[in-house]
Amino acid sequence: MSYKSPIEDLKYNLSMLDYSNTIGSIERFKEYDADTLMSAVGEIGKLNEQEVVETNKIGDREGLKFVPDGAEGPEVHTPEVYKKLYKTVRDSGYVGATMPTEFGGGGAPFTTAILSGEIGIASNMAFYMGPGLSHGAMKTILKKGSDELKQKYLPKLVSGEWMGTMCLTEPQCGTDLGLIKTTANPIDDHYELNGQKIWISFGEHDLTENIIHLVLAKLPDAPDGIKGISLFLVPKRLEDNSRNQIFCGGLEHKLGINSSPTCVMNLDNAKGWLVGDKHKGMEAMFLMMNDARLKVGLQGIAMSEIAYQNALEFAKERKQMRSVVKEKQDKDSKADNIIVHPDVRRMLMNVKSTTEAMRALCIYTAMKIDLAEDHPDEKVRESAEDFAALMTPIVKAYCTDRGFQNCSESLQVLGGSGFTQEYPLEQYLRDVRITQIYEGTNGIQALDLVGRKLTMHKGRLLQNFQKEVQQFLSENKDDDDIKQFIVPLQNALKEVTASTMWLMQNGMQDPENALASASDYLNLLALMSLTYMWARMAKYSVGKNEPIHKNKIKTGTYFVEKVMPELVMYSQKVQAGKSSMMEMDVAEF
Numbered sequence: 001m002s003y004k005s006p007i008e009d010l011k012y013n014l015s016m017l018d019y020s021n022t023i024g025s026i027e028r029f030k031e032y033d034a035d036t037l038m039s040a041v042g043e044i045g046k047l048n049e050q051e052v053v054e055t056n057k058i059g060d061r062e063g064l065k066f067v068p069d070g071a072e073g074p075e076v077h078t079p080e081v082y083k084k085l086y087k088t089v090r091d092s093g094y095v096g097a098t099m100p101t102e103f104g105g106g107g108a109p110f111t112t113a114i115l116s117g118e119i120g121i122a123s124n125m126a127f128y129m130g131p132g133l134s135h136g137a138m139k140t141i142l143k144k145g146s147d148e149l150k151q152k153y154l155p156k157l158v159s160g161e162w163m164g165t166m167c168l169t170e171p172q173c174g175t176d177l178g179l180i181k182t183t184a185n186p187i188d189d190h191y192e193l194n195g196q197k198i199w200i201s202f203g204e205h206d207l208t209e210n211i212i213h214l215v216l217a218k219l220p221d222a223p224d225g226i227k228g229i230s231l232f233l234v235p236k237r238l239e240d241n242s243r244n245q246i247f248c249g250g251l252e253h254k255l256g257i258n259s260s261p262t263c264v265m266n267l268d269n270a271k272g273w274l275v276g277d278k279h280k281g282m283e284a285m286f287l288m289m290n291d292a293r294l295k296v297g298l299q300g301i302a303m304s305e306i307a308y309q310n311a312l313e314f315a316k317e318r319k320q321m322r323s324v325v326k327e328k329q330d331k332d333s334k335a336d337n338i339i340v341h342p343d344v345r346r347m348l349m350n351v352k353s354t355t356e357a358m359r360a361l362c363i364y365t366a367m368k369i370d371l372a373e374d375h376p377d378e379k380v381r382e383s384a385e386d387f388a389a390l391m392t393p394i395v396k397a398y399c400t401d402r403g404f405q406n407c408s409e410s411l412q413v414l415g416g417s418g419f420t421q422e423y424p425l426e427q428y429l430r431d432v433r434i435t436q437i438y439e440g441t442n443g444i445q446a447l448d449l450v451g452r453k454l455t456m457h458k459g460r461l462l463q464n465f466q467k468e469v470q471q472f473l474s475e476n477k478d479d480d481d482i483k484q485f486i487v488p489l490q491n492a493l494k495e496v497t498a499s500t501m502w503l504m505q506n507g508m509q510d511p512e513n514a515l516a517s518a519s520d521y522l523n524l525l526a527l528m529s530l531t532y533m534w535a536r537m538a539k540y541s542v543g544k545n546e547p548i549h550k551n552k553i554k555t556g557t558y559f560v561e562k563v564m565p566e567l568v569m570y571s572q573k574v575q576a577g578k579s580s581m582m583e584m585d586v587a588e589f
């Protein structure tokens with residue numbers, strides 16, 4: 001297995017997206033200029049390459065152990081190597097890097113979490129889910145918790161001494177959280193929670209002494225449905241170190257991420273404390289979910305990258321058949337490396353050109369989140385918030401659907417070897433599959449885009465993005481050096497405009513039309529966004545001589561010629577509407 005952190009490409013993206021004059025100029029981040037940031041990310045890269053990558057297969061094969069009769073109740077044992085590994089990662093300062101310094105964090109921008117997060121995930125996705133979810137928990141407590149909760153819980157979460165989880169799902173509700181049955185009753189200064197949560201990642205494990213659960217539950221006077229949900233902090237251990245009544249009832253056996261514990265969690269008069277306002281739990285939880293959704297999209301990108309690197313290494317060594325071009329044939333061998341064959345290049349270029357564009361889009365979105373939270377100008381904050389809200393479902397869904405496709409296409413490069421356990425591709429394919437499901441399935445992301453984000457503030461989110469793309473086109477329409485990017489971007493914008501109009505008209509008359517076209521519309525808008533990223537990369541790289549710039553122009557040209565045309569298909573599919581699927585009776589399926 002091979003992995004080299006894509007440091008050069010991450011650096012490239014910070015310059016191309018003008019990090020220094022945007023995030024770098026915010027007072028709070030003045031210590032995090034691009035060089036300092038990249039030097040920290042470089043250290044994370046070394047640590048992961050040297051110590052984490054090798055644990056990925058070990059974790060997958062060894063898996064987890066559920067011990068029902070542990071000293072204080074059921075226990076979950078992680079793979080043997082994980083304890084030392086967690087200590088190393090914790091000591092590196094990775095866990096709380098973006099948390100405020102007053103709670104012991106590094107005070108770095110959120111963008112850092114995306115840069116170093118990609119490296120961690122590629123190295124061992126299942127392991128890094130723990131620190132990743134903990135980051136979301138910290139952010140929620142920071143934004144919505146009382147001062148007392150912050151003082152009590154943040155320092156140890158930030159240092160990594162404790163870990164946090166997110167407990168939403170119950171047997172009868174996944175997508176539809178309005179169906180939650182877990183209850184919370186006020187008793188003295190706290191609440192008592194009763195119910196069962198399922199599929200809780202890192203709900204129980206042996207990496208930290210304490211686990212801080214954020215749990216959705218309903219108060220006795222809660223209105224029905226989604227509006228009646230509140231959020232509670234439920235620690236595994238109470239202040240006097242005694243065990244709180246929240247226990248793991250079992251582990252799932254899964255297709256992938258075998259070393260990430262997916263737990264049933266039973267709450268039996270467990271003590272909890274309210275986070276945020278009563279009945280406003282979903283609002284608080286969304287803070288955690290948006291953060292988490294972007295990071296799940298990042299999982300798709302990270303897995304694409306490591307899958308690509310392994311496929312490339314194989315393609316440069318495996319010899320099969322002759323190149324049809326005599327001059328390209330290896331005279332010392334009876335066959336050529338498969339990388340000479342156009343169809344192998346097609347697969348590699350599909351993965352490479354989408355991965356690099358998705359990375360740029362994800363970093364751009366992370367930078368907007370930093371601007372939305374910390375820029376002094378309210379107008380900048382508002383427009384950055386709009387962009388991040390629009391892109392969150394796109395990054396989550398498109399980058400994970402493509403991530404799965406990219407892992408599959410990379411596996412295909414290895415032929416039969418890819419299907420065997422001798423190579424890591426089969427594990428990547430199994431591991432990445434969950435990203436299309438959790439944090440809200442990709443179908444639900446599409447509904448969020450079409451049902452909420454397109455209509456929010458009278459359509460302002462998309463209109464502003466369209467304006468940004470149009471402005472780029474106007475400024476560069478006469479730049480012949482990047483003409484091969486400008487024309488496709490113009491076409492992409494036209495398709496998006498036409499399909500949005502269709503959606504508005506036909507979705508308004510009949511909402512099922514909008515729902516039937518939502519996933520296709522998400523793919524359409526995603527492909528336009530990636531085309532825009534490639535056009536910006538081309539603008540930045542054209543005329544520069546270093547290899548990375550020449551490489552970008554070539555890779556981007558492949559994208560606009562061979563990947564971007566999928567956009568026309570999605571636009572047609574959007575405008576085909578609902579009838580062919582909705583006219584079937586259930587019995588006809």
Ligand SMILES: Cc1cc2nc3c(=O)[nH]c(=O)nc-3n(C[C@H](O)[C@H](O)[C@H](O)COP(=O)(O)OP(=O)(O)OC[C@H]3O[C@@H](n4cnc5c(N)ncnc54)[C@H](O)[C@@H]3O)c2cc1C
Binds near residue numbers: 199441
């Ligand atoms: C490995 C793993 C880890 C997880 N970790 C966590 C965790 O840490 N915390 C946590 O709370 N949960 C966790 N989950 C749960 C996860 O978030 C849910 O599985 C997910 O949100 C989907 O819910 P569901 O499985 O109940 O599917 P359902 O809601 O039953 O949906 C089934 C299908 O119907 C579709 N569907 C449902 N409603 C609609 C609709 N209105 N329109 C169109 N399509 C619809 C869905 O897209 C999906 O394809 C985890 C799950 C797994 C497998």
